[in-house]
Amino acid sequence: MKPPPVPSLVTPLPMAAPDRTAVAARALRRVRLSWRTGLVLALIVAGAMVMITPFAWAVATSLKPRGAMLVLPPEFLPSEPTLDAYRQVVSRFPFARVFANSVLVAAATVLGQLVVCSMAGYAFARLEFFGRNTLFVLYVSTLMVPFAVVVTPLFIIVSRFGWTDSYLGLIVPGIFSAFGTFFMRQFFLSIPRELEEAATIDGAGTVATFFRIIVPLAGPAFATLGVLAFMGTWNSFLWPLLIISNRQLMTLPVALSTLQGLYPGQTQWNIVMAGTVLATIPTLIVFVLAQRWIIEGVAGSGVKG
Amino acid sequence: MYERGWRRYAILALFLGPSLLGMLVFTVGPIVASFGLSFTNWDLLTPARFVGASNYARMLSDAEFWRTLRNTVSFLVGYVPLVITAGLLVAVLLNARIPFMAFFRATYFLPVVTSWVAVALIWRWLFNPAYGVVNTVLGAIGVSGPAWLFDPNWAMPAVILTSVWKDTGFVMVILLAGLQNIPREYYEAASIDGANALDGLRFITIPLLAPSLVFALSISLINSFQVFDQVYVMTEGGPAGATMVLVERIVAHAFSYSRMGHASAMSWVLFALIFVTTVSFYQLRRLRS
Numbered sequence A: 001m002k003p004p005p006v007p008s009l010v011t012p013l014p015m016a017a018p019d020r021t022a023v024a025a026r027a028l029r030r031v032r033l034s035w036r037t038g039l040v041l042a043l044i045v046a047g048a049m050v051m052i053t054p055f056a057w058a059v060a061t062s063l064k065p066r067g068a069m070l071v072l073p074p075e076f077l078p079s080e081p082t083l084d085a086y087r088q089v090v091s092r093f094p095f096a097r098v099f100a101n102s103v104l105v106a107a108a109t110v111l112g113q114l115v116v117c118s119m120a121g122y123a124f125a126r127l128e129f130f131g132r133n134t135l136f137v138l139y140v141s142t143l144m145v146p147f148a149v150v151v152t153p154l155f156i157i158v159s160r161f162g163w164t165d166s167y168l169g170l171i172v173p174g175i176f177s178a179f180g181t182f183f184m185r186q187f188f189l190s191i192p193r194e195l196e197e198a199a200t201i202d203g204a205g206t207v208a209t210f211f212r213i214i215v216p217l218a219g220p221a222f223a224t225l226g227v228l229a230f231m232g233t234w235n236s237f238l239w240p241l242l243i244i245s246n247r248q249l250m251t252l253p254v255a256l257s258t259l260q261g262l263y264p265g266q267t268q269w270n271i272v273m274a275g276t277v278l279a280t281i282p283t284l285i286v287f288v289l290a291q292r293w294i295i296e297g298v299a300g301s302g303v304k305g
Numbered sequence B: 001m002y003e004r005g006w007r008r009y010a011i012l013a014l015f016l017g018p019s020l021l022g023m024l025v026f027t028v029g030p031i032v033a034s035f036g037l038s039f040t041n042w043d044l045l046t047p048a049r050f051v052g053a054s055n056y057a058r059m060l061s062d063a064e065f066w067r068t069l070r071n072t073v074s075f076l077v078g079y080v081p082l083v084i085t086a087g088l089l090v091a092v093l094l095n096a097r098i099p100f101m102a103f104f105r106a107t108y109f110l111p112v113v114t115s116w117v118a119v120a121l122i123w124r125w126l127f128n129p130a131y132g133v134v135n136t137v138l139g140a141i142g143v144s145g146p147a148w149l150f151d152p153n154w155a156m157p158a159v160i161l162t163s164v165w166k167d168t169g170f171v172m173v174i175l176l177a178g179l180q181n182i183p184r185e186y187y188e189a190a191s192i193d194g195a196n197a198l199d200g201l202r203f204i205t206i207p208l209l210a211p212s213l214v215f216a217l218s219i220s221l222i223n224s225f226q227v228f229d230q231v232y233v234m235t236e237g238g239p240a241g242a243t244m245v246l247v248e249r250i251v252a253h254a255f256s257y258s259r260m261g262h263a264s265a266m267s268w269v270l271f272a273l274i275f276v277t278t279v280s281f282y283q284l285r286r287l288r289s
Helices: A020-062 A084-092 A095-126 A132-144 A147-160 A167-175 A178-189 A193-201 A206-217 A219-235 A238-243 A252-259 A269-301 B006-037 B054-060 B063-094 B101-113 B116-126 B133-140 B155-180 B184-192 B197-225 B229-234 B246-255 B260-288
Strands: none
Touching: A020 A269, A020 B063, A020 B101, A020 B116, A020 B133, A020 B155, A084 A095, A084 A269, A095 A132, A095 A167, A095 A178, A095 A206, A095 A219, A095 A252, A095 A269, A095 B006, A132 A178, A132 B006, A132 B260, A147 A167, A147 A238, A147 B006, A147 B246, A147 B260, A167 A219, A167 A238, A167 B006, A178 A219, A178 B006, A193 A206, A206 B006, A219 A269, A238 A252, A238 B229, A238 B246, A252 A269, A252 B116, A269 B101, A269 B116, A269 B155, B006 B260, B054 B260, B063 B101, B063 B155, B063 B197, B063 B246, B101 B155, B116 B155, B116 B229, B155 B197, B155 B229, B184 B197, B197 B260, B229 B246, B246 B260
16 A cells, blocks of 8 residues: 655645746846847947047058048048058158167166166165165155156256267166156065065075065066056157157157158148058057056056056 | 175165166256256356246246146146046946957057057047048038137147047056956846846946046046147147147247246146145045045
């Protein structure tokens, strides 16, 4: 005989017929969600077009022959694309030299900043000396002072050194960065002291500890400070504009700014845009390669370079 | 510090010496000198003459100075709200789990890494009254565009629009970093409680994003007091002085008219404006926390 069924403690629910309205609502929500994603995407693409169009228009203009820009209504794609404007820029202007100047100045400034700022930052983070905090506050407070305050006396000092129209004048003042020192100090403070204490027990001095233990750990900080310093120097305009008048020593932004005055009367926009495109390509390459460091560095520091 | 005696000082000199020397010569020295110069008349040829506070006093009655200050403020008033709104909008959109987010973020950031000179030249061409893209597009929708950089009323708006275009990506990455620190669970929890997207924006996003917003706002303000590159390339202060701004005038007085004292005094007014802005934001942040 079968045992009587054990009374269930839970009253079994009658199998619910699929609630059509609930299913429909769910489906509708999914549609609405993807509809919303679509709207977001459409807005983002529209904005991205606004960001890209000026660059595209610069490239299109640079490929037009002389006179083809002055057509109404303007045609977007050049009907007879030509590299003529690029030939003119390169022949009338020492573009290769100017490009090499920018590379040299940016590389030297970045290297100098990494060495000087990391060593000073380490001194502020770990070495103990009289007046350390006061001196550090002084460093940080110079960050508030706009460059316009410094620029006149700085120009006079650099002229007295005989550094106008020289690489030294372009590079040396850019090496001593209060921001870089501050940035490296904050990074060194985040490294556990135990690492350095272990090195001391092993008999390493401050110099050996810094170069063998600390520097190898500082890769990410060096990368971030390096890209910020690079962008700042590469795009720097006012300072090189003031101290360089020799075309052979101009950096890219300064040389580019002289292009619009190079043709009296009518600015030849195809040539100016060709110069702009040539000057922007290196920035674009660096940006694609170092995108992560650049965006994180800028977002974290608020420094535009 | 592990060394003793003279070695201690040798090591300190090695680590801090170069930086200290450079800061003294290229930053602190010039700051002190500039303050001193602001109380003199100096044309670089004859020796500087002490004139007390007369450079500052003269500014008060100098129409050009007031015009410059007014232009700088109108740049700021146009630029700051627009760039913060545009940056916030793009950041919120990019934060909404969409495909190709990194690609779009890079696209919006591209103008930030481009040099100001390149951007200013491109926009001078775009704003060309007859052949420029801007007026062509306006013409297509039946609006006859102004002469922009050649029109005293429209030159500053053109400079502002160009600056907003260039810096939207800058504000965006700061705010996007802030947005990405807000846990998604907050929104999920709120939506379970019946909150809609707008409630989420008002009660979760804005309060938690406030520190990033204040940061972006203060930096945009400080930067806009110092606007120079775009003005120099696009208008050189013109037409008819409509875009003369503080740094542009400081550079002109120092390097074109050799009025070092006047230029230095103006630069200290600029510093005072930036100082007051920075301190008020610092106080604001302290009040909040």
